[in-house]
Amino acid sequence: MLTDEFGREVTGVRVSLTDRCNFDCVYCHNEGLGDTRGPMEPADNEMDTDDVVRFLEVAAEFDVDAVKFTGGEPLLRQDLEEIIARTPDQMEVSLTTNGSFLPDRAEGLVDAGLERVNVSQDALDPADFAEITKSGAYEKVIEGVEAALEAGLDPVKLNMVVFEHTAGYVPEMVDHVAENDGLQLQLIEYMPELTGKPEWNIDIERVHDWLAERADEIEHREMHNRKRYWVGGGERTDDGSWSGGGMVEIVDPVENPTFCANCHRVRVTHEGYLKGCLNRNDDLRSMGELTKPEIRAAFREVVANRVPYYGEYMVRNDEGEWELNEKYIEEYAGA
Numbered sequence: 001m002l003t004d005e006f007g008r009e010v011t012g013v014r015v016s017l018t019d020r021c022n023f024d025c026v027y028c029h030n031e032g033l034g035d036t037r038g039p040m041e042p043a044d045n046e047m048d049t050d051d052v053v054r055f056l057e058v059a060a061e062f063d064v065d066a067v068k069f070t071g072g073e074p075l076l077r078q079d080l081e082e083i084i085a086r087t088p089d090q091m092e093v094s095l096t097t098n099g100s101f102l103p104d105r106a107e108g109l110v111d112a113g114l115e116r117v118n119v120s121q122d123a124l125d126p127a128d129f130a131e132i133t134k135s136g137a138y139e140k141v142i143e144g145v146e147a148a149l150e151a152g153l154d155p156v157k158l159n160m161v162v163f164e165h166t167a168g169y170v171p172e173m174v175d176h177v178a179e180n181d182g183l184q185l186q187l188i189e190y191m192p193e194l195t196g197k198p199e200w201n202i203d204i205e206r207v208h209d210w211l212a213e214r215a216d217e218i219e220h221r222e223m224h225n226r227k228r229y230w231v232g233g234g235e236r237t238d239d240g241s242w243s244g245g246g247m248v249e250i251v252d253p254v255e256n257p258t259f260c261a262n263c264h265r266v267r268v269t270h271e272g273y274l275k276g277c278l279n280r281n282d283d284l285r286s287m288g289e290l291t292k293p294e295i296r297a298a299f300r301e302v303v304a305n306r307v308p309y310y311g312e313y314m315v316r317n318d319e320g321e322w323e324l325n326e327k328y329i330e331e332y333a334g335a
Ligand SMILES: Nc1nc2c(ncn2[C@@H]2O[C@H](COP(=O)(O)OP(=O)(O)OP(=O)(O)O)[C@@H](O)[C@H]2O)c(=O)[nH]1
Pocket: 068, 070, 094, 096, 118, 157, 159, 188, 251, 253, 263, 265, 278, 279
């Protein structure tokens, strides 16, 4: 297993398969690559099936045990089932999608080896949904969530970006997952620096406070030190799992050093560049058409250069070594 200078083991990879999408969400940050999102026409700059599989095989050699496929919209890749089927067995396979193509493909994806899915859903009303996504596919997304549950994916996480347009929908989305078996909610902090509309930002701490007042139990997930709130009157069973109610997780990376301190994934862009951080493009290493030895070298180099993005909590001392910034010691210790 590879570990970076900050002691962060790399256990997962996040692979963008395309920057194309059939939606045009107002908050899209396109996995940190800026607004290069294109319409649905075929793109000639995407990794092909073999490029993706070759990279995953090298990642597996480094004991990476989880892969998340993203986009753009990854189901625009007609070879997604093949990629999943050829993913090394040791990896948990998950997918983040807008859900609109799941009605026809959820079952086949599960047959190929998909284990988890996150579906973007920011609203429970078709008109609100259309305003945010610039898409009329609300019914397809609802059908897609159903199809994912029917195909055996449990839980299905609903991804909701919390910003000015959606903040008012949080209570009904929380009730929605609390009342529907198999659904969980992931509330994602708006990232103004990647989307260029700071005026849409809302303070995510208000959402934490609101949930904390209602939660039956609060947990910390190891990854990113994320908080999980169990809501809706469920209870813990004898085997330690939850029964009833629903789970709400908050993804709040912005200016959050403890989030980055627990970041264990490297990323691959649709064009086949490896990078150590979602928010950085200054550390790209080309992967497409490389041989396995070259991919191994690129992987080692990217991990060696990984720096937590919201990382002022790490500073170089006089000897040039990294050490904890005193300013953050209290916050980090409480993580
Ligand atoms: N800055 C930052 N944002 C992240 C990171 N991981 C996820 N996000 C944000 O969270 C959003 C949703 O991510 P998903 O891919 O659906 O889910 P996930 O966060 O990987 O969570 P799991 O499915 O539980 O593993 C992304 O679009 C990003 O905005 C990360 O490592 N750094």
